[in-house]
Amino acid sequence: MEKSGEIKDYWEKRLNDNFGLHGTGFIGLGKKYNSWMYRVRKRIFKKKLSTLNLGYGGIDVLDVGSGSGFYIKIWNELGVKKIVGCDITNVAVKNLKTLFPDNEFLELDISNESIPISEKFDVISALDMLFHIVDDDKYSKAMENIYSLLKPGGLFIFSENFIHQIPKNNRYQTSRSLSDIELIIKRCGFKILNRSPMFFFMNAPVDSNSFFLRKSWRLITKTVQKGELFGSLLGFMLFPIEILMVSMKKEGPSTEIMICKKP
Ligand SMILES: C[S@@+](CC[C@H](N)C(=O)[O-])C[C@H]1O[C@@H](n2cnc3c(N)ncnc32)[C@H](O)[C@@H]1O
Numbered sequence: 001m002e003k004s005g006e007i008k009d010y011w012e013k014r015l016n017d018n019f020g021l022h023g024t025g026f027i028g029l030g031k032k033y034n035s036w037m038y039r040v041r042k043r044i045f046k047k048k049l050s051t052l053n054l055g056y057g058g059i060d061v062l063d064v065g066s067g068s069g070f071y072i073k074i075w076n077e078l079g080v081k082k083i084v085g086c087d088i089t090n091v092a093v094k095n096l097k098t099l100f101p102d103n104e105f106l107e108l109d110i111s112n113e114s115i116p117i118s119e120k121f122d123v124i125s126a127l128d129m130l131f132h133i134v135d136d137d138k139y140s141k142a143m144e145n146i147y148s149l150l151k152p153g154g155l156f157i158f159s160e161n162f163i164h165q166i167p168k169n170n171r172y173q174t175s176r177s178l179s180d181i182e183l184i185i186k187r188c189g190f191k192i193l194n195r196s197p198m199f200f201f202m203n204a205p206v207d208s209n210s211f212f213l214r215k216s217w218r219l220i221t222k223t224v225q226k227g228e229l230f231g232s233l234l235g236f237m238l239f240p241i242e243i244l245m246v247s248m249k250k251e252g253p254s255t256e257i258m259i260c261k262k263p
Contacts, residue, residue: 007132008109010172011089015067019095024067024128026203029231033224036235037202038070040242041127044198045074045157047247048257052155056080059122062149064110064142065129069096072103075125084117086110110145111138120151126158128255134174140184147188150262156190159198159257163207175206181258190260197252200245202238208253 015023025034056078063071066085069092075083083103087093093107108115110126111133124146133139146156161175168175185192201220205213220238224231246252 007134007172008088011087011132012091015089015091019091020068021070024070029221029224030228031231032228033231033235036231036239037199039235039239040202040246041070041198042074043243044196044246044257045071045127046078048157048196048259049078052259054123054155060084060119062086062117062121062124064124064126064146065132066096066105067092067129069099071125071127072096072100076100076103080123084119084121086117111135111142112145113141115145115149117149121149121154122151123155123157124150126156127257128159130158130160131173131175134169134172139174139176140187143184143188143190147190147262152262154262155193156260156262157257158260159255161206161254162195162256162258165207165209168206185258185260189262191263193259193261195256195258197246197249197254198257199254200242200249200252202235202242203254205253210253213253 014027017023018027020031021038022031022034025037059080060082061075061080061084063075063083063085066072066087069085072083072085084106085096085103086106086108088107088109090107093105096105106117126146130139130142133142150156160181162178162181163175164178167177167180182192201216205217208214220234223234
């Protein structure tokens with residue numbers, strides 16, 4: 001179990017030193033490659049939303065683990081009625097309040113026993129943040145909190161690695177198995193609507209033993225680490241292939257996106 005405050009301290013420092021998509025994205029891969037990774041995320045996220053027939057002008061959205069506000073910006077572009085963002089860090093909340101003065105931001109740990117939000121939401125998004133809750137009990141609590149913050153009929157959109165093999169952990173990230181996550185999600189009361197890939201080549205193949213995918217990821221990271229120009233060129237070249245692969249595949253070797261409904 002992590003020491004209390006250790007996770008918060010880690011994110012405060014990480015985002016203080018690198019506020020932006022290179023800090024919330026794949027740390028160490030630079031600004032340019034990360035900006036191409038986020039272009040993939042935006043395309044896939046918006047495509048998933050377009051299947052849900054959400055009347056954007058009438059919905060209240062909560063974004064959990066907002067970081068540098070990438071999904072806050074998307075929700076604003078879509079014109080949703082109300083946006084509340086939250087993050088465990090003071091640095092994110094402080095910056096987000098300046099960047100998005102029309103939205104509301106709260107500093108909180110979504111895995112805490114109680115959450116200081118009384119209102120309920122039509123949609124909750126939590127992208128690339130749940131796998132950073134390494135403690136299993138806290139992970140389940142975060143899911144329960146999210147469930148209770150939704151209105152009946154509300155949707156939960158999140159990304160995870162949904163591993164099909166033995167779960168992988170490091171100090172600040174846990175890639176849980178698909179079956180464990182499904183169990184936790186269903187235990188909360190959610191109905192799973194669908195799951196599909198977010199990445200194919202452009203992110204770490206944490207859910208694959210393919211020699212080809214592992215080798216190509218090593219090549220990508222080595223190339224990108226040579227400098228921003230390499231990150232920019234490689235991202236530009238890989239982007240169309242990535243969108244094609246992600247839209248063709250039902251299972252991905254890396255991060256995937258899941259949509260659940262509160263009955
Ligand atoms: C990898 S970043 C992703 C940020 C953003 N969702 C995105 O996709 O660009 C993870 C974010 O979750 C926040 N976070 C980590 N654990 C959290 C927790 N228990 N409760 C709320 N936020 C948390 C971190 O501070 C960080 O901003």
